[in-house]
Amino acid sequence: MPTREIKVGLAYFVSSYIHIFHTVEMAAVEKLRSVINERLAAAADEIFGVFAQALSAYEEEICRQRRLLDTVLKPQIQLHRTELPQQHVCNEEEVLTDQQLCSQERNSSLDQEDPEPPQIKEEQEELCTSQEEEQFELKQETDAFMVTLTDEESVHSGQICAKESVDKPQIKLNRTETEIVTLDLQVIPTSSLLNSALSVSESRSTSSGTPNSSPSQLLAIALFSSQAGNRDSSNRPSTSQVLKTWPETFQVPWEQMPQEIRSAILSGKRPKPTERRQMVRILVDEMRRYEANPTRSQCLTVIRNIIRQYPKSFADMTADWSLLGCGYTSLLIQVKNRIENVNRGGNYAHHRASRSSSTYKRGPTDTYGCTRFQPELPPEETNETVEQNRQRLVEIYRQEGAGGVERAEVKNQMELTFCLQRRHINELPPPDIENMRSKWPFLFTQMCIYAHFELLTDINVLRSMELSMVECGRAITEYFRGKPTNRDVKDVLSNCEDNEMALCVVQLLMAHFGEDLTGLVLLTNVSATAADVETTLTLPASPRLILLGGTGQVTTGRWMITLEGRVISEGITPTFLTGLAAVFAIYYIFNLQYQEEAACTLEFIQRRFIGINPERGTKAIRGKVVCKKTGVIVQKKSATVNTNVSTLLKNLLDFESD
Template sequence: MDLLDISRMLPDQPSEVYENIKARLHELGVENAKQARFLKEEDLREVLAPVPARQLISGLKDDLNESAASADSDASCVESILNTSTNSGTCDASWCYSFEVPWQSFPAPLIKCCMNNKIPPDDQRREMVRILADKIMKVKHNPKKKELGTIAHAIISKYPSSFLDIASGVRIGSGHDSLASQLCYRVENERRKNKSKDQNMNNSSVKRKKNDVQEYGCINWSPPTNNIKELEIDQQWLLEESRKAVRDIGRVRSLMATTYPLQRSIINERAPVSAIRIKWPILFEDHYMFAHYSKLTGRVDGKEHIIRMMDSSWCLIQKALKNVKSVKVVTTMERVSTICEILQSQSYTASIGMLELLCSYFDEPISQIFRRMESVRGDFVEEAPNHPFLIAIGSTVHCPEKFLVTAEKSIIYSTECFYSAVAYFFVCFYVLNMEYPEEATATLEFMQRYFAGIAEQGSKSSKRRKSDVHPKVIKFAKLLKKAP
């Protein structure tokens, strides 16, 4: 089984992981597509965590089923299906797997950057894309987007550090989607010059499964619940302890950690937030919500990292948006600056202003994630959406005194710190198994990739799209990279 093809199904992994997977598959005797059908998650436990193992097995089996009809007529075509998750299911597409990348024709400075694990300048990258597209079109004048993606992945696999999507030192994505998009645009432009039409460049993406969205970004989503009776006794003790004014903090923290599997069990059963709060009230307290998030995603300093990134990013985001000509962005920038001058403080812009600017750039309504109120009304929570939502409360709309986080029309968190409120709001999407609202997908994905550092393939949104990283997020990452 080809290493390149394994990495195509399971991107964003170190090269040694691919070597270990290949060795393990050989040990198991998996040499072709039919044998891959019998793989189980436990077979890969030595080399992969549970979620990546499921992802690889699912990719192998899904592609095999998708191409079953053509596979019966041509055994070699079956083998190509096993080697990639983007195969169209016909033998005509196999050319992209044997395509020879013209490394010798690329600019010498670009090759030098790649060999030194550095990111080449944009002009050298554009020249590489031009040369590559020309050679591709000589082989196939009308390549499909999936085929271009396979070739892009061959390049990424050879020099993974040189094509990453990076903004201000933060990894936004693997670089596969942005390179594949560049190739698509170049090929499409060349075809337009020849007055040709391409119907295959807009292939619909594979529909994302519900569980893929729920488990996205998680490494410990559904742990085994052993010793349930003991865990339930601990749960009852925690419930009683939550009602006390003075608690045994050490034991509370210890038992909240050991009862994590039981907490995940009720959450993964899609229980209402109100029911989860009744059984696990301590979970919704600041420390324990972030501790749960850290165990779920593997982000040890989850809260601190998100707050640190937000606090240090304001100036860079402001600089990046200064040259954006969008009327909405310009208007928002002017209004935020005016308020800041009136208040003679940067506290407003460094908090709420950042959210407003991000939403204006991504052309998404801030009302989907945030709302200001001068005072609390009896029914104000009923107007909030079901997904996690931020509310600022204060005597003036520009200087809120308190921030609330709601979920399923219930207040679950209150703080005077905006950054803490945003961090809590964000992690709730993961801890409570909630999808990003469709109208704010790009804004939240940017927060996910840039502030939280979750840059895996996929998204916390079930909305169909052709790339694993939102195109607007990639574009904004480039603006941040170019910001002075």
């Protein structure tokens, strides 16, 4: 029994202890929770306090900047008038009426918000105005500013009277008398931030050429920028001190012109052609007093000034009297032709011709159709590293020959050294082809010719040729079958049925244009080597495609390319199309013009097959023809597009559309 009671008591004690433990534990948790809540609430209050302070600071800064902006847009300027004795009388032929000037000043008047009397510093200055322009010279001394209205021709200018009302100050112009008026201005001072804003506003207004601000805004901007402008004015040259070239200051001797020219100018009519030619003679004689052989740019400056001054009499106009193009083309051509005629056979013409030929100046023919004529060095490359890469390519070629072009290293190095390749090719005077072969042996392989042309023009020449033959090769042959233009075209059609499509198309084009096939393609034995070609064939300096397939009939097979009388490349793909693509690329890689013997065919290939169609310039050489009037051999006039090529392109387009 006692044992049972002990057990019951022990159990009661344990349960009581557990209850007490849970009670203490719950109290500790609640206390911890309350402490955490208090700390979180205090932290939140502190965070919100800091945020409120920052927000208040931002609002104050915004208000301050708004006040500064209001100062720029609406500067507080208070004007006081002081009448002084009359100084002198200025006469003017044409002046603004009182109503116009007062209306202008009324629009620029400022609302007076602060009636407090400012601190004023007075200064007397003479005020005159003219019809042409008014200039504001503003000087700043501490917080007071003085405004002086001046003019370039004060002796011949009109008079200014100033009227003042409480709210809207006005300036009045009289014809016979002048009053000395002092404008006392008080402007709210600003910070450096405002000064920079004013400078930006002034530069924008000046660059746009149109006043975007009100007169009061421009006046405030002038006040704030006057101190810096006056400080630097002594070190900055005036406009009249800027040196100008003689074409910019050239004065046309209109008093020497025929009476008909002067009458046409006064009445705004166009002079007759004979009178205009006489004017050109007098004009050129006067220009040659400054320079015996003026350049085109100098002539252009003079002609532009004439057209700008008298557009109705000398500008190129359409039937509805609108400007035709730039408006000065015809007069510029007349002046340049007259200058060339006067200097023909003289020392100046020969001097200029010899100078241009001796300096080898690059012309538009060299860069024709190119997008990367002379690129910059690749990133992280220098002239030394690129030269090391070139030497590495020469070493690989010495070890492996032309077969080394298949290596990935060679492909990467040729692309990396593209800028150096162009630099060597574009040297003046142009380097000979053997020198280039020694520096860049891989450049003359078939793969590298295609790759260089693509980097130069962004066009895959071989792919463009293949697609063009698929798209229009058959259409060209069908067009000539339906409309053979001459006997040579008929002969080609009867003999080229078994030939490659590209070869047949080229033969048809050359026959149509009246060009001999030897102007672009030469034939030799199938077993001939490069040395045999150079010794057995008469090779011209211009590029030629050598077909190794027999001398009796044109067939496709192995091919070579010659330039400057030497074989520079041997093809690895025995098709005419691959050789045609390579020889065409040579003209652009080495800055060559199309030879006259195949100029039309090559231009057709360029425009129709390759897709190079610049708006200006041509790759064709200016050939020589016999003048119909004099019978003397003269050079042809260059045209952007050959007329025969443009006619054939139009006819083919009509044929394909049908």
